[in-house]
Amino acid sequence: MTDFQSLGLSDGLLSAVADNGYDAPTPIQQKAIPLILAGRDLMGLAQTGTGKTAAFGLPLIDRLLAENEKAGPKGTRALILAPTRELVNQIAKNLISFLKHTPLRVASVVGGVSINGQIKRLGKGTDILVATPGRLLDLVDRRAVDLGSASYLVLDEADQMLDLGFIHALRRIAGLVSDDRQTLLFSATMPKQINELARSYLTDPERVEVSPAGKTADKITQSVHFMDRTKKSDFLVEQLQAKPDGISLVFCRTKHGAERLMRKLSQSGIAAGSIHGNKSQNQRDRAIRDLREGRINVLVATDVAARGIDIPGVSHVYNFELPEVAEAYVHRIGRTARAGAEGDAIALCAPEEIGLFRQIEKLIGIEIDVAGGEIPPMSAAAGRAKRGGGNRGGKPGGKKPFHKQSSSGDNDNKSQARRPRRRRQGGRRDAA
Template sequence: MTDFQSLGLSKGLLSAIAEIGYDTPTPIQEKAIPLVLQGKDLMGLAQTGTGKTAAFGVPLIDRLMEENTRPQARGTRALILAPTRELVNQIAKNLISFLKKTPLRVTSVVGGVSINAQIKRLSKGTDILVATPGRLLDLVDREAVDLGTASYLVLDEADQMLDLGFIHALRRIAGLVADERQTLLFSATMPRQISELAQSYLTDPERVEVSPAGRTADKISQSVHFMDRKTKTGFLVEQLQANPQDLSLVFCRTKHGAERLMRKLAQSGVAAGSIHGNKSQNQRDRAIRDLRNGDINVLVATDVAARGIDIPGVSHVYNFELPEVAEAYVHRIGRTARAGAEGEAVALCAPEEIGLFRQIEKLIGIEISVASGDVPPLSAAASRSQRGARNKGGKPGGKKPFQKRASSGDNDNRSRSRNQRRRQGSRRDAA
C-alpha cells in the first residue's frame, strides 16, 4: 500500500500531515503529488470528495518551502481560484492545517465581506492566495494585489467556474499571472470546454483521472421517489422527522425556493437553516457552522453549496428539485459519503422533471433505484427540458468555444434572456 513517504514529500511536511491524520493517500493524491513536485502542468479529474485539495495543496506547499523566498508587498507566490465562497473557505482551511509548522501564509478573498479588510491583509503580500474570480478582479482593479508575482496557478472545480460564466474572468486573470508558471487544473467532470480550457492555459499537461467523468461515489446509495410537485414538501418533512438525528442537505434550484422551503420545514418542527446567494457571508458561515455543530440537522441550499460544504457527518442529500444541469447532481450528492463514509442520496422527481432525471441517469451511467411512485412517461414538455439540460451541460453543438450558451433557433430571445439572468444570478451567488 502506498504511503505519503513514498511520494517524494519533504520530512517536515510529512510530519505535519501525519499529525492531522493523513497516512494513506487517495488515488488522486497518489497520482498527482509526484507530478506536481516535478513541476509538471496537470489536469486532474476525480469525483468530488476524493481529496483533490491535498492533491494540489500538499505538493504546492512543499515547492514553496523549497524555494525559501518571501512574498512581495501586494504580491502572492501562488494563486488558487475556486467558484464559490464556501469552496474558497474550505480550501484555505485545509491548507492552513497542512502548513502549521511552516512560515507560509494563506489568505482567502471572497465577495460578501469587507473588501477594505482584504486590501489591508494583502498589503503585506501572501504566499498562497485563494480567491473567487469576481472578488479577485475587484482587488486587481483597486491595485490591491499584484498577480504578476504568482508562479503557480491552480483552477479548482474548473467545470463549475465555466458553468457560472467565469470564463472571461479566467482569461483576464491568467493573463495577469506570471508567464513562467506551473498551472494545475482540477475538475470533477469533463465537458468539452474543460479540454479547450486546458489547451489554452496548460503547457504539455499530464492528465490524471481516477474515475470516469460524471461518476458518483461508490458508497452513496441512490434512490428516487416519483410524485406530484405539490406533495414534495409533506413527503420531505416525513423523511426528515423519521431520522431526526441525521445531518441532511436539501437542494433547491432557486434562492427564494430554498428560503421558502426552509421556513416550511421550521414550521413543521424540523431544525433547519438555509444557504444561498441572498444570505450574507456571515449568515452562510453561521449556517454551515450550525450544521457542523449539530445545532441544526437540515441545511437547505442552492447549488452555490454543492461543492463548498465538507462536513463528514452529512448522511443524506435530498434533491428536492432536480438540477437543470445534470453534472450538478454529481456535485450535490458528493456532499455525503465523504472521506470513505457511506451516505444516501434521495431524489424527488415530479412529472415535469422526468427529462432532467433521464439526463442524470445517462451522465452517471446507472439506473437509479425507484423507491416509490410510478415512472411518468417522457412528455413533450419533459423532452424539451431534457434537450435544454443537454445544451446547458455544454455538449457539442457546433458552438464556438467559451461563448455564452444560448438556445438554437431564430425565435429564442426570451429563452436566451432567461439563461443569461440565471447565469448572472449564479455568479452573484458564487462571488
Template sequence: MTDFQNLGLSGGLLKAVAENGYASPTPIQEKAIPLILKGHDLLGLAQTGTGKTAAFGLPLIDRLLADGKVAPKGGTRALILAPTRELVNQIAKNLISYLKSTQLRVTSVVGGVSINAQIKRLSRGTDILVATPGRLLDLVDRKAVDLGTASYLVLDEADQMLDLGFIHALRRISGLVRDERQTLLFSATMPKQIEDLAKSYLRNPERVEVAPTGRTADKVTQSVHFMDQKAKSDFLLQQLKANPDGMSLVFCRTKHGAERLMRRLSQKGLAAGSIHGNKSQNQRDRAIRDLREGKINVLVATDVAARGIDIPGVSHVYNFELPEVAEAYVHRIGRTARAGADGDAVALCAPEEIGLFRQIEKLIGVDIPVAGGEVPPLSAAAGRSKRGGQNRGGQNRGNKPAAKKPPRKRSTKNHNDNTPGARPQKQRRSGNRKSAA
C-alpha cells in the same frame, strides 16, 4: 498500499499529513503529488470528495518551502482560483492545517465581506492567495494585489467556473500571472471548454484521471421517488422527521425556493437553515457552522453548496428539485459518504422533471432504483427546454406556451422621467450568475 512517505513530500509535511489523520493517499493524491513536485503542469480529473485539495496543496506547499523566498509586499507567490466562496474557504482551511509548522501565510478573498479588510491583509503580501475570480478582479482593479509575482496558478473545479460564466475573468487573470509559472487545472468533468482551457493555459501537461466522468461516490446509496411537485414538501417533511438524528442537505434550484422551503420546515418544528446567493458571507458561514456543530440538522441550499462543503457527518442528501445540469447531481450527492462513511441520496422527481432525471442516469451510467411512485412517461417533460424549461429566474413556466399579450398602450401619465407619455424605465435585475457564488 502506497504511503505518503513514498510520494517525495518533505518531513515537515509528512508530519502535517499525520496530524490531519491521513492514513494513505487517495488515487488522485498518489498520482498527482509526484508530478507536481517535479514541476509539471497538470490536468487532473477526479470526482468530488476524492482529496483534490491535498493533491495540489501538499506539493505546492513543499515547493514554496523549498524556494525559500519571502512573500512579496502586495503580491502572492501562488494563486488558487475556485468558483464559490464556500470552496475558497474550504481550500484555505485545509491549507492552513498543513502549514502549522511553517511560516507560510494563506490569504483568502471572496465577495460578500469587507473589501477594505482584504486590501489591508494583501498589502502585507501572502504566500498563497485563494480567491473567487470576481472579487480577485475587484482587488486587481483597485491595485490592491500584484499577480505578476505568482509562480504557481491553480484552477480548481474549473468546469463549475465555466458554468458560472467566469471564462473571461479566467483569461484576464491568467494574463496577469507571470508567464514562467507552473499551472494546475483540476476539474470533475471534461467538456470541450475544459479541453480548450487546458490547451490555452497548460504547457505539455501531465494528465491524471482517477474516475470516469460523471461517476458517483461508491458509498452513496441512491434512490428516487416520483410524485407531483406539490406533494414534495410534505414527503420531505416525513422523511426528515423519520430520521431526527441524521444530518441532511436539501437542494433546490432557486434562491427563493430554498428560502421558502427552509421557512416551511422551520415552521413544522425542524431545526433548519439555508444557504444561497442572497445570503451574506457571514450568514452562509454561520449556517455551515451551525450544521457542523449540531445546532441545526437540515441545511437547505442551492448549488452554491454543491461543491466545497466538507461536512463528514452529512448522512442524507435530498434533491428536492433536480438540477438543470446533470453534472450538478454528482456534486450534490458527493456531499454525503465522505471520509469513508456511507450516505443516502434521495431524489424527488416531478413528472415535468423526468427529462432531467433521464439525463442524470445517462451521465452516471446507473439506473437509479425507484423507491416510490410511478415512473412518468418521458412525454411528461414535453415542451421543456434542454435547460429544464425555466426562465433565468428559475420560475417554472410549465408545458403550455406563453399566451401572447396585447400591445401595451402608451399612457398619458407621467412616469419615471417625468415626461408625459414616456415609458417607465425597466428596473435592472439585481445580481447575476457570478454574484451567486
C-alpha cells in the same frame, strides 16, 4: 505508491500530513503529487471528495518552502482560484492545517464581505492566495494585489467556473500571472471547453484521471420518488420527521425556493437553515457552523453547496428539485458517504422533471431504484429537456455554453466577467 513517504514530500511536510491524520494517499494524490513536485503542468480529472486539495496543496507548499523566498508587498507567490466562497474557505482552511510549523502565509478573498479588510491583509503580501475570480478582479482594479509575482496558478473546479460565466475573468487573470509559471487545472468533468482552457493556459500538461465523469460513490444508496411537485414539501417533512437524528442536505434550484422550503420545514418543527446567493457570507458561515455543531440538522441549499462543503456525518441528501445540469446531481449527492461512510441520496421527481431524471441516469450509468410512485409519461416539456431542445435543459448530460450564466437559477456567482475592465464600487463583482 501506498504511502506519503514514497511520493517525494519533504520530512517536515510529512509530519504535518501525519498530524492531520492522513494515513494513505488517495488515488488522485498518488498520481498528482509526484508530477507537481517535478514541476509539470497538470490537468486532473477527479470528483469532489477525492482529496484534490491535498493533491495540489501538499506539493505546492513543498515547492514554496524549498524556494525559501518571500512575497513582496501586495504580491503572492501562488494563486488558487475556485468558483464559490465555500470552496475558497475550505481550501484555505485545509492549506492552513499543513502550515502550522512553517513561515508560509495563506490569504483568502471572496465576495460578500468587506473589501477593505482584504485590501489591508494583501498589502503585506502572502505566499498563497485563494480567491473567487470576481472579487480578485475587484482587488486588481483597486491595485490592491499584484499577480505578476505568482509562479503557480491553480484552477480548482474549473468546469464550475466556466458554468458560472467566469471564462473572461479567467483569461484576464491568467494574463496577469507570470508567464513563467506552473499551472494546475482540476475539474470534476472534462467538457470541450475545459480542454480548450487547458490548451490555452497549460504547457505540455500531464493528464491524470481517477474516476470517470458521472461516477458516484459506491457507498451512496440512491432512490427516487415520483410525485406531483405540489406534494413534495409535505413528503419531505414526513421523511425528515421520521429521521430526527439524521443530518440532511436538501437541494433546490433557486434561492427563493430554498428559502421558502426552509421556512416550511421550520414551521413544521424541523431545525433547518439555508444557504444561497441572497445570504451574506456571515449568514452562510453561520448556517454551516450550526449544522456542524448540531443546532440544526437540515440545511436547505442551492448548488452553491454542491461543491466545496465538507460536513462530516451527512446521512441523507435530498434532491427536492432535480438539477438542470446532470453533473450537478453527482456533486450534490457527493456531500454524503464521505471519508468511507455510507449515505442515502433521495430524489423527488415531478412529471415535468422526467427528462432531467433520464439525463442523470444516462450520466451515472445506472438505473436509480424507484422507492415510491410510478414513472410518469414524459411530458412535452420534459421531452424537450431530454432531447436538449428546451429553453434551459441543454444537451443530455451536457453543460450550458461557457459564456452563459449557470442554469441553476441561483445566481450565487454573478460574474461580471463580460466587462472585466469596468470598475465597480463596493467590491460586489461576484456574490461568491
